[in-house]
Amino acid sequence: MLIDSATRDQLQEWEKELSAQYQRICQHQLNLDITRGKPSADQLHLADGLDGILNGDYRAADGTDTRNYGGLDGLTCARELGADILQVPSDEVIAGGNSSLTLMYHAVLTGYLFGFAGNTPWRELQSPKFLCPVPGYDRHFSICEQLGIGMVNVPMTEQGPDMDAAEALVRDDSDIIGIWCVPKFSNPTGVTYGKETVDRLARLGQVANPGFRIFWDNAYAIHDLEQQVNLPGIRAATLENDTADSVIQFASTSKVTHAGAGVAFVSASPANLASLRRQMQAMTIGPDKVNQLRHSRLFAEFTMLREHMQKHARILKPKFACVSDHLETAFGESDLGTWATPRGGYFVSFDTRAGCAAEVIRLAAEAGVKLTPAGATFPYGKDPEDRNIRIAPSFPPLEELDTAMSVFVLCVKLATVRKQLETL
Structure with missing residues (x-):
């Protein structure tokens, strides 16, 4: 036809x-x-082994009694699981509750209300905006819309966001304070960012507002259908360009184990993690460590995952x-x-x-x-x-x-x- x-x-x-x-x-x-x-x-049935896996043994390998309060960063073993998924050091990971979306909302709220690493809170800017590669993920957009953060469309290409457009926008407007990225099997296009795109994203921090952050939602980091597709590492690229503070990474087991009872992870530079922790200390006494331990036992080795x-x-x-x-x-x-x-x-x-x-x-x-x-x-x-x-x-x-x-x-x-x- x-x-x-x-x-x-x-x-x-x-x-x-x-x-x-x-x-x-x-x-x-x-x-x-x-x-x-x-x-x-x-x-979901694939992860039913979580049920009963602890068999009454609630102590983590480091001796932590997971039934009790505390442990804002999550269990060491859970942070190591997140580090394996995101391919980052475990000391740059916080393991949270069941939703990476919650961690993303928390991170945006931190930037908006308080600022990251001593930078100006976004709400004090005249017109804070996020770059939004389109088509993209509706829940990212909902976070910005709820907080009154403007959104600027950036076309998606077969290698990721149109970086010519992104770089021009960031150079010309200091009120652009973030970009949403689903870098592997992007929602909904399925695109995986190429190395040049990742490298250019890592350099945005050199010309952007100092409070600018890349929200790297690596939701499908391990969700290959056939042969593994390699995503260039954003952390290594930012270290090479002295822009490590410009990226915050997210992942979860929502589509790995039980979608409503998984573990979410956020990874960032020490300065960014310190900013996130300051707000977390006021809002939680720690994540569900019992569930984190269940996941760590189910995937004791990354090969098992x-x-x-x-x-x-x-x-x-x-x-x-x-x-x-x-x-x-x-x-x-x-x-x-x-x-x-x-x-x-x-x-x-x-x-x-x-x-x-x-x-x-x-x-x-x-x-x-x-x-x-x-x-x-x-x-x-x-x-x-x-x-x-x-x-x-x-x-x-x-x-x-x-x-x-x-x-x-x-x-x-x-x-x-x-x-x-x-x-x-």
Whole structure:
């Protein structure tokens, strides 16, 4: 199906055929959901060994009784687990509760209210802003929006954020105080940042506001589907450029063990960690060390964690293949949309023709398939071209995903044909 070369008669015939198919599907009253990247029950079962793993032995290797108060930085063994995931020294890691999003919110709030490492609090700037590579992660944008921090779109390329644009913006506006990054299998595009991109990000601290921070959300650091994809280390790059204070890294086991009962990690320079600790001392008496110990016992060696992630990959690969097969069959020879096939992570990013995404999502919803809201992958929920749709294949059973994708491709075709007819 080539839209640009189709005649009005051809488009009208397609619209009639597609509408009939759509009406037949609507009669089935489906109730399918591919909105968020939640692990499936099969994936969650992989970590059920956490239950009872302590067998009444609550003491960590260093003698800490994990049932009691204290230990703001988390257990040493948990920090070592986070260090393995992020590839950083364990003394630069704090192990927290179950959510890296909580740690990110805490870090943004610290910068906003108090400033990092003695720098001016962001709230005292005239118009504090974050750079937001787009399409990106909606929950990052929500943090900024809630605190009134402005957001500036930066296009994503196949190597990461458009660094020409990012560097120009940082040089020209000292009120830019951060950038959100999902550097490996980026949400939703699946892009892994290249070495040049990482090196240029590390140099931003040389020209930016001294309080500028890179929020390095490495959520999919170990979520490879097949062969391991190597992400250049941001810490090493900042050390080479004397900008170590400019980056704060995050990771968690949310999509590794039990999503609602994992362990989150933040890694940063000593100065940044000191800033975070000052606020943490007022808000907590320490994390859930019992859960941290459970995870450390389950993954006593990093090789055990790698083997565990290979089990995840075996569950996820058929689902990503299902999405890819549907998109390739429906659009491989057409001009109706573009997408990339990710090598890991949790999402597939699909771009419709301009002005069609919201209508695709509306049609899918009426047919019983829920998708992430239109515009969700852009700040303020506003996709300027109304093109991007995030597909999350992980949660539903494969049979349901197959049905959902059949509906999805039909809705893309119908919405696109109708849009083209409007222009003629």
